[in-house]
Amino acid sequence: MPLPPHPKAVLIDLAGVLHVGDEAVPGAVSALQRLQASGIALRYLTNTSRTPRATIVGKLRRMGFAIEESEVFTAPMAAVEYLRAHGLAPHWLVHPDIVPELGPSAMQPTAVVLGDAAHFFTFESLNTAFRFVMRGLPLIAVAKNRYFKEPDGLTLDMGAFVIGLEFSSGVTATIVGKPAPDYFNGVLAQLGIAAGEAVMIGDDLTDDIGGAQAVGIAGMLVRTGKFRPQDEHDERVQPAAIVDDFEAAVRALLDD
Amino acid sequence: MPLPPHPKAVLIDLAGVLHVGDEAVPGAVSALQRLQASGIALRYLTNTSRTPRATIVGKLRRMGFAIEESEVFTAPMAAVEYLRAHGLAPHWLVHPDIVPELGPSAMQPTAVVLGDAAHFFTFESLNTAFRFVMRGLPLIAVAKNRYFKEPDGLTLDMGAFVIGLEFSSGVTATIVGKPAPDYFNGVLAQLGIAAGEAVMIGDDLTDDIGGAQAVGIAGMLVRTGKFRPQDEHDERVQPAAIVDDFEAAVRALLDD
Numbered sequence: 001m002p003l004p005p006h007p008k009a010v011l012i013d014l015a016g017v018l019h020v021g022d023e024a025v026p027g028a029v030s031a032l033q034r035l036q037a038s039g040i041a042l043r044y045l046t047n048t049s050r051t052p053r054a055t056i057v058g059k060l061r062r063m064g065f066a067i068e069e070s071e072v073f074t075a076p077m078a079a080v081e082y083l084r085a086h087g088l089a090p091h092w093l094v095h096p097d098i099v100p101e102l103g104p105s106a107m108q109p110t111a112v113v114l115g116d117a118a119h120f121f122t123f124e125s126l127n128t129a130f131r132f133v134m135r136g137l138p139l140i141a142v143a144k145n146r147y148f149k150e151p152d153g154l155t156l157d158m159g160a161f162v163i164g165l166e167f168s169s170g171v172t173a174t175i176v177g178k179p180a181p182d183y184f185n186g187v188l189a190q191l192g193i194a195a196g197e198a199v200m201i202g203d204d205l206t207d208d209i210g211g212a213q214a215v216g217i218a219g220m221l222v223r224t225g226k227f228r229p230q231d232e233h234d235e236r237v238q239p240a241a242i243v244d245d246f247e248a249a250v251r252a253l254l255d256d
Numbered sequence: 257m258p259l260p261p262h263p264k265a266v267l268i269d270l271a272g273v274l275h276v277g278d279e280a281v282p283g284a285v286s287a288l289q290r291l292q293a294s295g296i297a298l299r300y301l302t303n304t305s306r307t308p309r310a311t312i313v314g315k316l317r318r319m320g321f322a323i324e325e326s327e328v329f330t331a332p333m334a335a336v337e338y339l340r341a342h343g344l345a346p347h348w349l350v351h352p353d354i355v356p357e358l359g360p361s362a363m364q365p366t367a368v369v370l371g372d373a374a375h376f377f378t379f380e381s382l383n384t385a386f387r388f389v390m391r392g393l394p395l396i397a398v399a400k401n402r403y404f405k406e407p408d409g410l411t412l413d414m415g416a417f418v419i420g421l422e423f424s425s426g427v428t429a430t431i432v433g434k435p436a437p438d439y440f441n442g443v444l445a446q447l448g449i450a451a452g453e454a455v456m457i458g459d460d461l462t463d464d465i466g467g468a469q470a471v472g473i474a475g476m477l478v479r480t481g482k483f484r485p486q487d488e489h490d491e492r493v494q495p496a497a498i499v500d501d502f503e504a505a506v507r508a509l510l511d512d
Contacts (some may be wrong), residue, residue: 119380123378157424164412168416
């Protein structure tokens with residue numbers, strides 16, 4: 001899949017692309033300023049469900065990224081939209097920090113929804129979710145990522161817990177964040193553009209690049225964050241471009 | 257696979273067959289007495305790794321089952337044997353109650369071994385195991401069961417956590433308990449009998465019956481414990497016999 005010569009929108013993953021942990025990726029702040037000055041529409045796509053959107057934006061601003069809350073698409077936002085569209089009442093297994101933006105669990109839930117509860121994934125909370133699913137409630141997960149990079153090393157992402165519940169219950173989870181086609185199509189619809197007019201920049205070969213390219217958005221893989229050398233030679237997903245980092249991605253998009 | 261007309265040994269799963277939680281299955285105590293009186297060799301096969309063997313036997317004795325410790329095969333025993341045979345030093349992620357019978361984790365581990373840590377499966381303990389596996393240590397698990405039945409409902413078993421680590425790390429775990437062929441063959445070797453001379457009685461279609469029958473031991477599925485009606489019509493595993501409970505299994509074996 002070729003990169004569009006003049007994209008109308010650039011979709012940008014956050015963790016591993018603009019920053020790793022609390023540190024901006026070198027060159028990313030000024031590169032984003034250049035991209036913003038170009039007038040191309042920008043959207044930030046994150047599967048993070050440990051922190052509310054306002055906190056995510058505040059953290060990015062402190063690193064020097066001038067990002068607006070309205071430009072950020074989080075996977076929990078996609079979950080809320082999914083529940084609304086299907087008339088479902090949630091039992092949330094999520095990080096307590098995002099409960100204020102989601103609301104409480106229903107007294108009589110009709111769906112189990114997993115976010116990245118992180119340290120709140122306990123045997124007890126997982127077993128409660130398991131029992132609801134065994135009673136017939138559908139299982140919904142904001143994401144199924146395998147791991148991500150923190151300053152002290154690769155860290156288990158929520159996908160481990162989603163697939164564990166799937167295995168024990170025999171029920172397949174509906175994923176509403178990346179790489180779900182609905183998630184990417186929702187962003188395109190909001191921007192009012194076609195898939196071929198957008199580019200996705202990410203560090204996750206499967207969820208960022210594979211997900212975007214499955215709906216026709218060209219993907220640029222960066223060699224930062226969770227990138228691993230074997231990602232360059234994966235038969236399942238071949239990115240439109242592979243670049244060293246976000247700065248190189250912006251250079252490739254603007255200086256052609 | 258037909259039942260042997262005169263089996264030399266009967267292998268018996270514990271939870272869900274002889275007892276559910278702290279209660280003996282109705283009729284199981286007297287049925288086991290009849291089976292013991294018949295002179296057929298008996299072995300108790302359990303994947304439980306939440307409790308040491310002495311505690312398992314003590315609990316069964318309090319319910320009225322006259323079982324000897326030497327007749328019980330636990331999955332952690334198979335793990336210790338596997339580590340010895342392969343010269344590996346373990347990082348244990350197990351229930352603290354069984355640490356005394358396993359010994360402590362190695363300072364410089366060369367393998368990660370999971371037992372059913374139950375409430376000690378925390379994000380922290382799983383992430384530590386994940387990081388060892390990502391550094392190249394093999395992943396070993398005593399079992400990969402999906403769930404089991406407790407008095408208050410179906411409960412998540414350790415398989416959920418094993419498969420979660422497999423998913424996030426991309427590494428496949430070696431299973432040393434049921435349904436591993438080595439586990440069943442180890443029991444046959446200790447008894448000095450052939451597979452066709454033994455019968456396995458269990459409530460888990462995949463791990464008890466499927467595992468036993470894969471090495472040539474006829475399996476009798478009981479309709480107690482984690483048994484579910486759809487188990488009677490599973491295309492992957494067809495038990496040699498399906499009976500209501502342990503008492504009916506003993507009747508079928510002795511009164512033919």
